[in-house]
Amino acid sequence: MKIIDAAHVFFDYVRRDENDNIEEVSHALSDLSLSIEKGSFVCVLGHNGSGKSTFAKLLNGLNIPREGTVLVAGMDTRQEDKLLQIRETAGMVFQNPDNQIIANVVEEDVGFGPENIGVPTEEIWRRVEASLSAVGMLAYRLKSPNRLSGGQKQRVAIAGVMAMKPACIVLDEPTAMLDPNGRKDVMRTVHELNRREGITIVHITHYMEEAVEADRIIVMDQGRPVMDGTPREIFSRVEELKALSLCVPQVTELAYELRKAGMPISQGILTREELVKELCPLLRASGHEGNTYAKRTR
Amino acid sequence: MSIRCEKLTHIYQQGTVMESYALRDISFEIQDGEFIGLIGHTGSGKSTLIQHLNGLMRPSSGTVYFNGEDIFAQGYDLRKLRGQVGLVFQYPEYQLFEETVLADVKYGPKNMGLSEQEAEERAREALELSGLQPEFYARSPFELSGGQKRRAAIAGVLAMGPQVLILDEPTAGLDPKGRDELLETVSDLHKRRHTTIILVSHSMEDVARYADRIMVLNEGNLQYFDTPRRVFRYFRELEKMGLSAPQITYLMQELRDEGIDVDPSIGTIEEAREEILSLYWSQGGPLAAGADSGTEAGRGLGESSAATGK
Structure with a gap:
């Protein structure tokens, strides 16, 4: 109705x-x-x-x-x-x-x-x-x-x-x-x-x-x-929104940027949970579990 | 040159039963040319603090030094100070009053005793810095859009030639593009003129992006004063104060909880993008992801490129 x-x-x-x-x-x-x-x-x-x-x-x-x-x-x-x-x-x-x-x-x-x-x-x-x-x-x-x-x-x-x-x-x-x-x-x-x-x-x-x-x-x-x-x-229509002086939520924008840089991430990610779920398998070091964070940050 | 607060305390309704501390024993020093983000929940003392910095409010005890001089000392020229430490209040467009934008912006420098011609020069320069198009200078300020009005109001403060510019929530009510443009203007001013900026904001994303250091006020106390990354590491404490960290910090934190090695103190999209991409490529990128057979080769390739990158 x-x-x-x-x-x-x-x-x-x-x-x-x-x-x-x-x-x-x-x-x-x-x-x-x-x-x-x-x-x-x-x-x-x-x-x-x-x-x-x-x-x-x-x-x-x-x-x-x-x-x-x-x-x-x-x-x-x-x-x-x-x-x-x-x-x-x-x-x-x-x-x-x-x-x-x-x-x-x-x-x-x-x-x-x-x-x-x-x-x-x-x-x-x-x-x-x-x-x-x-x-x-x-x-x-x-x-x-x-x-x-x-x-x-x-x-x-x-x-x-x-x-x-x-x-x-x-x-x-x-x-x-x-x-x-x-x-x-x-x-x-x-x-x-x-x-x-x-x-x-x-x-x-x-x-x-x-x-x-x-x-x-x-x-x-x-x-x-x-x-x-x-x-x-x-x-999902990030560029169109920007052309209308609007933006997307921060998490959506990050997902969009990562996708643009070549990572296989779905379009129109809306929440942190969704992005974490998609990123984990992509970032999880297969095989080596060591603390690379410590290494990379000197 | 700097602003230095020493044991600044402000008590409202001192000596009555309603007595309350708006600021308690606040000491800090802001160096010339810094970009400071000031955050704190409603009622935390942000507005009270910034009004002390240009002498609009007098402390109950303690004091403020501007370029080494005590601004509350007898004989200190507060009028001059207010030209040097410019304060843009919330919704400054409500303070526009002249017939034309140019006349409104000229009002400040004229009041400082500058000649008509000098005042006009200052005003035009300030309007240009504020990003308002020349076609609007001769219009009534009341015909402008919200974002344009705000620029005109900020130009009014810039025309006084301040060394320090304090902005109290300058982007409230603006659309996303207006928000970005205004902050870019402020950032540009900071870079080009070396103006010290104190930005009061409710947006953690904005302070994370622009500030060199973040000042956190909580119930009149100076809780933290450090780089954005160091401050946002305390996101749980910030939440207890009615604040939060940027969305991106939470995301990084959650990735970390999942065992992904990312820096949990990152607060901006740009940094997060770099961090995630570098980790992704260092692990072989698309070759490693999901494809068991290609994993070893992919990782080898990624590691070597990461090594050359550092």
Whole structure:
């Protein structure tokens, strides 16, 4: 079942002068068509300015296409009377954790969304508790958000979206401002929500490593998808990705370099485990087991 | 010429119940022209430390010497110091404010008391170093892309002619190409101008690739200060501090655990490539791999080529 279905979408940013005359039009999305299966984990990659964020904002009606249609769980984002329902279906998490937290206490922040749409109090508390425990932040429910780390704040923001019971969460570079630990925590959290609760995840990132575990990768360029496939398929196309100002995970790049230098290594290696498994038989000294490392390093 | 910290300690909210050590007894010396990577988890004291290096923050005790002079001594010209030790904050593009890129970059040197003409010369030179194309100089900084804005902001600091350039996570939020280009620009500046660089980063891969030495802060203490290879040898300790080693170091470590003789402290793709290939060829390459019959001959061939290589 498709949860997102975008067909022939065009979206422009229009700049006007003081007299409302059009100064400049930039085509952020041009003829974008793609659909996303319910329950899948999709990563969107692309260089700065490729249209990733513009695309993300289509999915909950923050951006309305100039041409074409976007259906979210069957609802057209152009129908204003459906907008609230669409935003409950597809929740968004943005880059800067500090811009997304509004309350002085964690649990109130998480409860803000459901309260706003008139969910009964009892139910709000149930949702707050369930959401905070889903992101592993229940122990912090009475804390002030200011005292949390960046990664913890992002998890609270995700809990806030969870409390709306979305079918889909769109995350626009949620890890860009976090340290390695915060990044790991956020990634673990969204993968769990995807696996355990079956929530569709659309994750936008510049970190190639974060895309390795996705079901599918979409690469954007000039406002439309130019590559679409599994991580293994996408990360096998090293040169194409580089031409699009992207790169591949470090392990994939090393495997690619070794392959280029003549070692018989499979294409599209994604993880350390895979590379270690392929390298071992190639590097294991057949017959002589001595410590050549010591010798080679003087 | 150097930066030397001596028993630098900074206590937040000293004398209250909230008292906490941001920096504790930090001593080190950075030589002129070094490229230093500064790592540490959020809250480890990185930002506090770099703000002491150009006198934006005063220590609770201890001090900083720049070229042998105590910067916190009475009468020391901190204004001048800030031109010599340039600090690029996180997301520096939020600090752009002028009408054109050129005017923004000129602001620093003009403030230092240089004439209009000198300031403009400095600004143009800095913009060129920053890698921003001349067609953007007359534009409003707000019309530039994220990567371009960041270059303009860095040019603003370069225009002051710093001997030391401190960058606090300069690549956050940039795409992979923008990331690489910016770091190459910094590295180029380091090589061409002999500028001392202090790069604060969350990316172990980046510091492994560029830094001569890595400084690791943990809860306000200077934990390690050594070459990347020596520091990444402590990857288990780094993990306990909420850090990690580069992916490649883990890979080498895992190969080693499998009994493969590779150097486990390697941190970059280039080094790993060399290491693995040299081992592969020294064992006969494709002849030895998987083919029992060709093994002996293959290894013989590989060993002789390895011998001539060393």
